[in-house]
Amino acid sequence: xxxxxxxxxxxxxxxxxxxxxxxxxxxxxxxxxxxxxxxxxxxxxxxxxxxxxxxxxxxxxxxxxxxxxxxxxxxxxxxxxxxxxxxxxxxxxxxxxxxxxxxxxxxxxxxxxxxxxxxxxxxxxxxxxxxxxxxxxxxxxxxxx
Numbered sequence: 326x327x328x329x330x331x332x333x334x335x336x337x338x339x340x341x342x343x344x345x346x347x348x349x350x351x352x353x354x355x356x357x358x359x360x361x362x363x364x365x366x367x368x369x370x371x372x373x374x375x376x377x378x379x380x381x382x383x384x385x386x387x388x389x390x391x392x393x394x395x396x397x398x399x400x401x402x403x404x405x406x407x408x409x410x411x412x413x414x415x416x417x418x419x420x421x422x423x424x425x426x427x428x429x430x431x432x433x434x435x436x437x438x439x440x441x442x443x444x445x446x447x448x449x450x451x452x453x454x455x456x457x458x459x460x461x462x463x464x465x466x467x468x469x470x
Contacts, residue, residue, distance in 0.1 A: 346444040396445030412453035
């Protein structure tokens with residue numbers, strides 16, 4: 326059996342501002358932006374550069390009940406984890422784009438990590454895992470095979 330989580334829905338205030346942030350500030354790729362007239366919404370999918378895994382579905386809050394969750398989908402916990410092959414390259418590029426880091430870089434047992442906010446305040450880990458980390462081994466195996 327093969328299964329995969331292909332999208333994670335991220336509630337956003339506005340499609341275009343979210344697309345601009347992810348593509349211009351974080352250098353993500355816009356994979357799809359399709360209007361769905363029957364629901365009066367757009368199917369907007371972005372992914373980190375070079376990624377072939379899980380993507381973000383940018384889902385505009387469509388009801389007043391969803392609006393309080395914009396930027397707080399996990400009650401203030403780190404929500405998403407952006408793995409990189411070069412922490413310092415991406416950290417400095419993000420700083421240059423005005424990305425706000427709420428926890429400075431630190432070397433942890435599992436790798437190098439810092440916490441940043443997206444445009445709505447969701448917390449993300451930017452991390453470069455150690456080469457011997459099981460996830461790095463899995464990612465390397467997926468790339469090779």
